[in-house]
Amino acid sequence: MNRRGERASRLASCFRAGPLPPGEGGRSPGEGLAKRPHSALRATFSRREKVLAYAFPLILMLLLALPALAQDPRTIVEESQKRSNSTSQRYEGTLRVVDAKSKVSEKRWQFDRIGSHGDSKSVLRFLAPAEVKGVALLVINHPDRSSDQWMWTPAIARERRIALQDRSTRFFGTDFSFEDLEERDTDQFDFKLLGDQTIDGAVCWKIESQPKKTKISQYTHSYVWIRKDNYVVAQIENYKKTVLVRKAKYTDIQRVQNLWTAQTIEMTDVSRDSRTILKIEKLQYNLPMRDEDFTLQAIQR
Amino acid sequence: MSLLLALMLLSQNYTQRGFVESRLTLYPEAAVNDSAHAVGEMQVHYEGFYKPRFDFQIAVALDLRTDTHRQTERDLRFDWKDRERQRPLLSLRRLSTQYHHRGFTLETGKQAIRWGRTDIVNPTDRFAPRDFLTVVDNEFLGIDAVRGTYERGSNTIDAVWSPRLTPSRIPLNTQRWFVAPAGVPAITIQRDMPEGSQSGVRWSHVGPVEFAAAYYSGFSHVPSYERIPGKFAVREFYPEQRMAGGDVAVPLRWLSIKAEAGYFTSPDSRFDEHLLYVVQLERQSGEWFFVGGYGGQKVTARGTQSANFDPERGLTRTILARAGYTIGPTRSIAFETAIRDNGDGVWAKTEYSQAFGQHWRLTTGLSLIQGKPSDFLGQYRRNSHGLIAVKYSF
Numbered sequence: 009m010n011r012r013g014e015r016a017s018r019l020a021s022c023f024r025a026g027p028l029p030p031g032e033g034g035r036s037p038g039e040g041l042a043k044r045p046h047s048a049l050r051a052t053f054s055r056r057e058k059v060l061a062y063a064f065p066l067i068l069m070l071l072l073a074l075p076a077l078a079q080d081p082r083t084i085v086e087e088s089q090k091r092s093n094s095t096s097q098r099y100e101g102t103l104r105v106v107d108a109k110s111k112v113s114e115k116r117w118q119f120d121r122i123g124s125h126g127d128s129k130s131v132l133r134f135l136a137p138a139e140v141k142g143v144a145l146l147v148i149n150h151p152d153r154s155s156d157q158w159m160w161t162p163a164i165a166r167e168r169r170i171a172l173q174d175r176s177t178r179f180f181g182t183d184f185s186f187e188d189l190e191e192r193d194t195d196q197f198d199f200k201l202l203g204d205q206t207i208d209g210a211v212c213w214k215i216e217s218q219p220k221k222t223k224i225s226q227y228t229h230s231y232v233w234i235r236k237d238n239y240v241v242a243q244i245e246n247y248k249k250t251v252l253v254r255k256a257k258y259t260d261i262q263r264v265q266n267l268w269t270a271q272t273i274e275m276t277d278v279s280r281d282s283r284t285i286l287k288i289e290k291l292q293y294n295l296p297m298r299d300e301d302f303t304l305q306a307i308q309r
Numbered sequence: 310m311s312l313l314l315a316l317m318l319l320s321q322n323y324t325q326r327g328f329v330e331s332r333l334t335l336y337p338e339a340a341v342n343d344s345a346h347a348v349g350e351m352q353v354h355y356e357g358f359y360k361p362r363f364d365f366q367i368a369v370a371l372d373l374r375t376d377t378h379r380q381t382e383r384d385l386r387f388d389w390k391d392r393e394r395q396r397p398l399l400s401l402r403r404l405s406t407q408y409h410h411r412g413f414t415l416e417t418g419k420q421a422i423r424w425g426r427t428d429i430v431n432p433t434d435r436f437a438p439r440d441f442l443t444v445v446d447n448e449f450l451g452i453d454a455v456r457g458t459y460e461r462g463s464n465t466i467d468a469v470w471s472p473r474l475t476p477s478r479i480p481l482n483t484q485r486w487f488v489a490p491a492g493v494p495a496i497t498i499q500r501d502m503p504e505g506s507q508s509g510v511r512w513s514h515v516g517p518v519e520f521a522a523a524y525y526s527g528f529s530h531v532p533s534y535e536r537i538p539g540k541f542a543v544r545e546f547y548p549e550q551r552m553a554g555g556d557v558a559v560p561l562r563w564l565s566i567k568a569e570a571g572y573f574t575s576p577d578s579r580f581d582e583h584l585l586y587v588v589q590l591e592r593q594s595g596e597w598f599f600v601g602g603y604g605g606q607k608v609t610a611r612g613t614q615s616a617n618f619d620p621e622r623g624l625t626r627t628i629l630a631r632a633g634y635t636i637g638p639t640r641s642i643a644f645e646t647a648i649r650d651n652g653d654g655v656w657a658k659t660e661y662s663q664a665f666g667q668h669w670r671l672t673t674g675l676s677l678i679q680g681k682p683s684d685f686l687g688q689y690r691r692n693s694h695g696l697i698a699v700k701y702s703f
Contacts, residue, residue, distance in 0.1 A: 138326060139328070139670060178596070282638075309407060
């Protein structure tokens with residue numbers, strides 16, 4: 009038996025030596041250990057096995073307590089982010105913008121991201137329609153404040169900073185605002201669990217998120233639905249006071265490189281009665297990317 | 310060679326874009342030196358980018374143009390220098406190689422270089438000559454240059470050296486945007502083109518407040534004029550120019566303030582030493598965007614030149630505003646105006662634009678120009694016009 013096999017066997021035997029549920033003829037480890045003399049204990053278990061014997065009930069208790077901990081809304085949101093965590097991401101997005109009169113326009117962009125939640129950088133570059141090909145948006149997310157955003161327009165060879173007060177503006181005729189393109193770091197929001205609700209047949213936690221005072225946002229609060237089965241965000245409703253401004257629906261959830269990801273996002277601008285359907289294609293995670301490709305100079309290349 | 314080119318074009322590392330545009334400009338009034346009421350133009354613009362390695366790129370941009378009014382040459386010759394008065398039929402707008410390593414980027418060849426932060430008047434934008442054949446509807450020209458940019462954190466140093474001046478293309482003297490006084494016969498213009506190089510450096514910082522400082526040494530890309538003694542002629546020259554300036558952008562709670570200023574000096578005594586500045590406010594709200602500001606100048610030492618053609622200085626002592634509204638995903642409307650603070654000149658423009666499908670766009674516009682003949686804007690009072698443009702982008 010190799011070293012690893014030996015260790016696994018020890019662990020397995022240790023677990024087997026662990027508690028059986030009361031009423032099934034088992035006795036608690038404490039009970040058994042208390043009845044044995046100390047020297048006998050030393051003789052029976054090695055030091056590692058002793059540690060494991062004591063740690064096991066603690067681990068079990070923690071595992072049993074997890075669902076209870078998950079009821080904390082911040083923990084749920086953090087777990088959701090943790091499960092979608094990757095060092096980088098790339099996809100091509102096709103956007104269908106359908107206005108109130110059912111007029112449809114299509115756009116296409118490539119999205120690259122490097123870094124993890126709240127501390128990432130992303131570049132979004134339009135591939136179509138032809139007249140906006142090359143237009144790029146650089147978003148630098150910060151864990152402690154609102155993101156920095158710059159837009160590069162090749163036709164006039166100028167970059168322009170998107171000021172904070174302009175972030176509620178629609179992004180290039182889509183129903184996403186500039187703010188919707190930045191990541192939401194959990195530390196910048198307060199959360200409240202409002203209960204369970206079913207979205208498209210999946211049971212979800214409904215959580216209210218409210219930006220902290222340090223976070224400048226067009227939205228006074230949002231409702232976020234997170235699926236209980238895979239911790240994927242199913243829906244977000246963004247409000248200004250009591251008025252629903254934008255609603256994002258996440259569907260077509262698939263597992264890509266072990267990460268559950270919504271392949272379709274439908275953003276509705278409620279006041280305009282307009283919606284944008286973003287279809288995610290060619291999605292890849294954890295690609296090798298360079299930090300130097302996420303700078304103001306880089307988006308001009 | 311052609312096989313190599315074909316392979317490059319078919320490569321996944323090659324991207325391209327461009328457009329074909331047809332424009333019709335209608336002038337209700339005849340000008341003193343131009344009786345035409347309609348000008349038709351056609352432009353094919355092509356850009357290609359070949360990226361054989363992640364850190365290296367070759368970029369090319371070509372323009373093929375023609376028009377009904379001889380603003381464009383009729384001879385098919387390839388124009389690299391962009392120094393002729395007429396637009397070339399076939400011109401190279403960009404041909405450059407770009408290499409980058411970490412924060413350093415080196416671009417060599419013909420390229421567009423833009424400095425400054427404001428939108429309407431850019432005193433520090435010294436490497437950006439323009440095509441002013443239609444003064445109020447101009448476009449940028451590329452220049453031959455070596456440009457090194459080093460970006461580290463929130464600071465960027467940009468150094469540019471250009472072996473020769475690419476002048477702005479100014480209105481042709483047989484056409485309406487060249488304003489000739491009534492009854493004065495045509496005079497001979499002797500053109501002196503400088504042959505020296507130009508260079509500049511700019512340091513910019515991004516942060517909660519963005520700012521930059523820039524220095525330029527070279528030539529004015531717009532011409533000045535002086536009388537030639539004893540002849541019925543004027544000399545057109547491009548005076549040496551030094552510019553020290555900077556720009557700043559301050560985002561506030563409700564709007565952003567941007568300002569840019571440049572102080573211009575010259576060893577050439579014919580040149581006016583002056584300060585050019587602009588302050589503008591900017592805001593986007595819902596479907597609206599708004600930019601409004603004031604451009605000013607202060608002449609500190611008057612030169613001996615008789616006249617000059619400088620639209621940037623011409624747009625000073627002026628309240629400038631631009632607003633736009635996005636009607637829907639395919640439609641937008643824009644307004645632009647410049648009003649002299651003494652009321653001597655007004656230019657107002659409105660433009661409606663609509664996209665059809667993925668490739669087509671129709672733009673219609675109306676430009677109204679009023680004012681006194683002595684004013685930079687007012688001198689074009691006969692050039693109010695309407696515009697229809699159809700563009701196919703690919």
